[in-house]
Amino acid sequence: GKTAVIIDDEINTGGSLIETVNALTAEGAREVYSCATHGVFSRPALERIEESALTEVIVTDTIPLPPEANPDRITVLSIAPLFGEAIRRIHRGESVGALFSSEVQLVEEMTFWDSHAAEEEDLPAVPVEG
Template sequence: SITVVLPYYGLARQDRKDQPRAPIGAKLVANLLTAAGATRIMTMDLHADQIQGFFEIPVDHLYASTIFIDYIQKLNLDNLTIASPDMGGAKRAKNYASHLGAEVVIAYKERKKANVIEEMFLIGDVVGKNVILIDDMIDTAGTLCKAADILIEKGAKSVRAMATHAVLSGKAYENIENSKISEVIVTDTIPVKAELSSKIKVLSCAELFADVMKMVHEHKSISDKFII
């Protein structure tokens, strides 16, 4: 048997046809892995849960919430509110909020083109709240920084951001450093140059993957590794 461990699933954002002749790259990667001989896949925080359905082999889809929830609880923030930087992440934000007993707000964005936001609106009240933005990945950080600006403008006490995959392309480090976000917490599914921004904190997912690999190898249940 061959278990492929992919902390970050490449091309995950190409998971559907949002315009004519757009490629579904996430399915191509699934086909390539299967053709190469993989008999099981282990990954974390897919951009969309339905990507699991692209495979004809078992997929262990882990969640960074297992790591992030502990960190959030240690912050011991009062008036905690969980925010999603877009409509697509509303379910993820709701799951975190339910577990933490917090409220939820959602930022609605309209794009001109990829990675360029035209307008953003806030759904919910954040006055006097300590807000944590939850997302699956940070690319250019444009969405997160724009959302943080709006949250502060609407009266938020503080804004932090949490994302599993730190792609951090283009001016991402510069955008984060100059933003109103007080802290950006990410995992090490992708190597991060944390020294380029004093606001970035990296939490390791190595122990989680090691535990799950051991459990799978010994044919044990991994259910207790899922918080959300």
């Protein structure tokens, strides 16, 4: 089986996410990861995620994670580096739009920043593949 990655803007109830996970695993996906900008996580979402075949859910810290969320299944990335870089570019008269030209590059940069922050604070880093 292959590894699947689902990318969405938000996870609210998790209904469509879990339908997609079920379809992917039915087709033989070995691991399924989900990435979303906003982790709203309305009441049924956390239950659905726990009961699903999802390997990991990755969201940003635009919305605080509910206290009952399982930190082993949900990873939260800080958007502080993005905001900081936007502020820096605005003050230097540089393009802010360039920050959004490649979502993959942005995720790599955020993960890189989180990894270096973790090294400085002796915290576990977010793994980066490839």
